[in-house]
Amino acid sequence: xxxxxxxxxxxxxxxxxxxxxxxxxxxxxxxxxxxxxxxxxxxxxxxxxxxxxxxxxxxxxxxxxxxxxxxxxxxxxxxxxxxxxxxxxxxxxxxxxxxxxxxxxxxxxxxxxxxxxxxxxxxxxxxxxxxxxxxxxxxxxxxxxxxxxxxxxxxxxxxxxxxxxxxx
Amino acid sequence: xxxxxxxxxxxxxxxxxxxxxxxxxxxxxxxxxxxxxxxxxxxxxxxxxxxxxxxxxxxxxxxxxxxxxxxxxxxxxxxxxxxxxxxxxxxxxxxxxxxxxxxxxxxxxxxxxxxxxxxxxxxxxxxxxxxxxxxxxxxxxxxxxxxxxxxxxxxxxxxxxxxxxxxxxxxxxxxxxxxxxxxxxxxxxxxxxxxxxxxxxxxxxxxxxxxxxxxxxxxxxxxxxxxxxxxxx
Numbered sequence: 403x404x405x406x407x408x409x410x411x412x413x414x415x416x417x418x419x420x421x422x423x424x425x426x427x428x429x430x431x432x433x434x435x436x437x438x439x440x441x442x443x444x445x446x447x448x449x450x451x452x453x454x455x456x457x458x459x460x461x462x463x464x465x466x467x468x469x470x471x472x473x474x475x476x477x478x479x480x481x482x483x484x485x486x487x488x489x490x491x492x493x494x495x496x497x498x499x500x501x502x503x504x505x506x507x508x509x510x511x512x513x514x515x516x517x518x519x520x521x522x523x524x525x526x527x528x529x530x531x532x533x534x535x536x537x538x539x540x541x542x543x544x545x546x547x548x549x550x551x552x553x554x555x556x557x558x559x560x561x562x563x564x565x566x567x568x569x570x
Numbered sequence: 571x572x573x574x575x576x577x578x579x580x581x582x583x584x585x586x587x588x589x590x591x592x593x594x595x596x597x598x599x600x601x602x603x604x605x606x607x608x609x610x611x612x613x614x615x616x617x618x619x620x621x622x623x624x625x626x627x628x629x630x631x632x633x634x635x636x637x638x639x640x641x642x643x644x645x646x647x648x649x650x651x652x653x654x655x656x657x658x659x660x661x662x663x664x665x666x667x668x669x670x671x672x673x674x675x676x677x678x679x680x681x682x683x684x685x686x687x688x689x690x691x692x693x694x695x696x697x698x699x700x701x702x703x704x705x706x707x708x709x710x711x712x713x714x715x716x717x718x719x720x721x722x723x724x725x726x727x728x729x730x731x732x733x734x735x736x737x738x739x740x741x742x743x744x745x746x747x748x749x750x751x752x753x754x755x756x757x758x759x760x761x762x763x764x765x766x767x768x769x770x771x772x773x774x775x776x777x778x779x780x781x782x783x784x785x786x787x788x789x790x791x792x793x794x795x796x797x798x799x800x801x802x803x
Binding site: 453455456457458459486487488489490491543544545546547548549550554568570 | 599600602603605606607609610611612613614616617679680681683684685687688691694695698
């Protein structure tokens, strides 16, 4: 239980520590979807959140989880608002987030400056490294996978299929 | 807001059509891909329809004549090639449209800047399948050509100006034609030469005139909400 006025940094730390409901190895801070917090009055805060994809169904769970963690820390009035602009990009995923994704078996997205320079599909000739064996000899099976943000690939070396967090 | 309804209905109706593939797609990967694309479109529809009013009321309680989507998106799925042809025509259009909206800075700029990145993947998906089917077997080539031909007459309507958005419609059309022509030619398909809209089809979805299959689609889409108002799970 925290009493008194919380610093915005503390609120941000708490909200940012919430795990992503679909990729629980990542926190919302590491995913880069937390856009800001404002302490409006003691015990009253607004958290701004941006979805990865416009139709991402996880956003509702994220909002509820943020509200819960802040309630648990003594903030009774929490409002989570969704913002679309500026648009989220996979470049917003932190370096630590990328490392955790790979460790979890999901090939992290490639930075855009190494690819097309803007959003959207990346030329397939750029290698995606297999998160299991490290080989770059991998092929695309489908541009869409278990969630909107991932593509399905297969490693030609170890033959394992794996998800790739595709560039957006 | 006329424009929010027009663009929102395009996204909603196509999303529902793509959702109809669930359980029927030729391979599991495509099942997932089409559902993913449908989900992206549904997300866009929710944002757009919320700008025009209550999203659920607009989606589930409007009559057919009140929908402002283009007739292309309401066309039945047909075979897989037919769906891919519809995806190609629409995703190239939507990407060009969103690019202009994002650059324009109007009411839709935020959504468009975000959604255009999603639509780029939809276009990529449709393009690759058009190439595979068009330049594939004799059977797949024939089916792809049939889909491309059958839907051509619904493409003219895409470039009818929509009130409330600042779009350079002639250049949107020119760019669309150049992109679609390039893909079809590379896929060894013949670019249709017929009119982009016909007298009997009217091409007037934006005015609330729809083709026969749309009523049946709406009946299915709205049935649950109308039978059990407020139902949730």
